[in-house]
Amino acid sequence: xxxxxxxxxxxxxxxxxxxxxxxxxxxxxxxxxxxxxxxxxxxxxxxxxxxxxxxxxxxxxxxxxxxxxxxxxxxxxxxxxxxxxxxxxxxxxxxxxxxxxxxxxxxxxxxxxxxxxxxxxxxxxxxxxxxxxxxxxxxxxxxxxxxxxxxxxxxxxxxxxxxxxxxxxxx
Amino acid sequence: xxxxxxxxxxxxxxxxxxxxxxxxxxxxxxxxxxxxxxxxxxxxxxxxxxxxxxxxxxxxxxxxxxxxxxxxxxxxxxxxxxxxxxxxxxxxxxxxxxxxxxxxxxxxxxxxxxxxxxxxxxxxxxxxxxxxxxxxxxxxxxxxxxxxxxxxxxxxxxxxxxxxxxxxxxxxxxxxxxxxxxxxxxxxxxxxxxxxxxxxxxxxxxxxxxxxxxxxxxxxxxxxxxxxxxxxxxxxxxxxxxxxxxxxxxxxxxxxxxxxxxxxxx
Numbered sequence: 001x002x003x004x005x006x007x008x009x010x011x012x013x014x015x016x017x018x019x020x021x022x023x024x025x026x027x028x029x030x031x032x033x034x035x036x037x038x039x040x041x042x043x044x045x046x047x048x049x050x051x052x053x054x055x056x057x058x059x060x061x062x063x064x065x066x067x068x069x070x071x072x073x074x075x076x077x078x079x080x081x082x083x084x085x086x087x088x089x090x091x092x093x094x095x096x097x098x099x100x101x102x103x104x105x106x107x108x109x110x111x112x113x114x115x116x117x118x119x120x121x122x123x124x125x126x127x128x129x130x131x132x133x134x135x136x137x138x139x140x141x142x143x144x145x146x147x148x149x150x151x152x153x154x155x156x157x158x159x160x161x162x163x164x165x166x167x168x169x170x171x
Numbered sequence: 172x173x174x175x176x177x178x179x180x181x182x183x184x185x186x187x188x189x190x191x192x193x194x195x196x197x198x199x200x201x202x203x204x205x206x207x208x209x210x211x212x213x214x215x216x217x218x219x220x221x222x223x224x225x226x227x228x229x230x231x232x233x234x235x236x237x238x239x240x241x242x243x244x245x246x247x248x249x250x251x252x253x254x255x256x257x258x259x260x261x262x263x264x265x266x267x268x269x270x271x272x273x274x275x276x277x278x279x280x281x282x283x284x285x286x287x288x289x290x291x292x293x294x295x296x297x298x299x300x301x302x303x304x305x306x307x308x309x310x311x312x313x314x315x316x317x318x319x320x321x322x323x324x325x326x327x328x329x330x331x332x333x334x335x336x337x338x339x340x341x342x343x344x345x346x347x348x349x350x351x352x353x354x355x356x357x358x359x360x361x362x363x364x365x366x367x368x369x370x371x372x373x374x375x376x377x378x379x380x381x382x383x384x385x386x387x388x389x390x391x392x393x394x395x396x397x398x399x400x401x402x403x404x405x406x407x408x409x410x411x412x413x414x415x416x417x418x419x420x421x422x423x424x425x426x427x428x429x430x431x432x433x434x435x436x437x
Contacts (some may be wrong), residue, residue, distance in 0.1 A: 060308060060314060061234055061237050061311060062229050062232055062236065063313065064229070067298065092237055092307070095306060096312075097313065121313055121316060144219070145219045145222055145223060146317050146320065146321055147223040147225075147227070148222065148226070151229055151314075155222075169317065171313045
């Protein structure tokens with residue numbers, strides 16, 4: 001984000017439209033949560049003439065949804081007013097962690113029955129995670145499996161409302 | 172910073188060859204063991220382990236893809252071709268990961284021993300002077316936290332069950348131990364990798380770091396650990412001395428590709 005670009009209002013407008021468009025692109029496996037909520041957008045660069053370059057961070061290295069997400073981002077950005085050329089690149093060397101999740105991601109995850117990461121990786125032992133049930137809010141919950149339907153989620157049950165649910169694992 | 176300058180320049184031709192070999196060792200190990208893990212899909216002893224092994228398999232194959240991609244950027248060719256299209260003779264995986272799964276006990280024991288090895292190798296890579304490897308290792312290391320936790324928990328549960336479970340694990344450990352040395356063969360460029368700071372550790376240091384982690388834990392669980400280093404003088408001690416099971420694994424992996432290799436696209 002070069003300071004010189006920041007002073008150019010027409011580029012600033014385009015940059016904002018790109019961020020707004022990215023906020024509409026959902027993770028196919030977490031349909032309420034956008035790539036912006038997930039902290040997957042590393043940087044957005046806009047150039048005079050309308051060239052837009054987006055650098056994205058993959059979440060889990062082996063996540064099979066990445067190609068779909070990349071396609072959706074490309075497709076959505078192609079429709080942004082003023083964007084003439086769109087470049088989308090996954091930066092596989094940059095380190096995405098769950099600390100990049102935006103605060104609003106927690107509520108959106110909860111609406112899908114998924115609890116947000118309870119802490120940072122290694123902040124506490126897994127058996128000391130304090131996970132609130134996304135359905136009833138009780139923290140009387142129990143880990144069932146560190147692995148779940150996707151690489152990023154673990155399986156829990158709530159001892160209060162007896163509901164099974166998922167938690168996004170800290171990485 | 173000197174490291175950044177080096178990253179910007181890129182590796183020299185000789186460093187490039189050494190780096191590609193290291194990346195292919197890491198990629199081939201993860202691809203082959205990831206494939207082995209995936210063989211439990213649908214037939215693991217319980218649903219929790221079925222889910223866990225498919226998830227871990229997916230992670231390992233993903234990590235392999237990342238290393239193939241880095242090798243590709245160094246001119247080693249297309250990443251998918253590196254994964255699918257190299258004959259046995261060009262593979263760099265260790266015989267340790269190529270062995271068939273065997274029973275559930277051998278799967279659990281290999282999972283435990285390999286994940287501890289991976290942690291040690293990745294730790295060295297997180298100190299690499301070649302920034303792309305250093306960053307990739309930092310990222311993969313965070314995901315491996317869960318694999319390691321899973322493999323330790325699984326081994327503890329099975330070992331503490333005693334009886335047949337313990338006996339089978341003991342048998343698996345004796346079976347697997349002679350192949351451990353193949354993991355620590357860092358290849359023909361090992362000295363250069365260390366001298367250039369690409370992999371700031373040698374095989375002996377990695378092995379002793381690994382033993383410091385696994386041997387006390389195995390002993391605590393009641394396993395008699397085979398003499399360290401004493402049983403390694405086998406033909407399986409070198410990468411390149413592939414286990415016969417690798418050829419079959421690659422045939423299975425290539426089954427769709429071999430239907431019409433010319434039409435393959437990714």
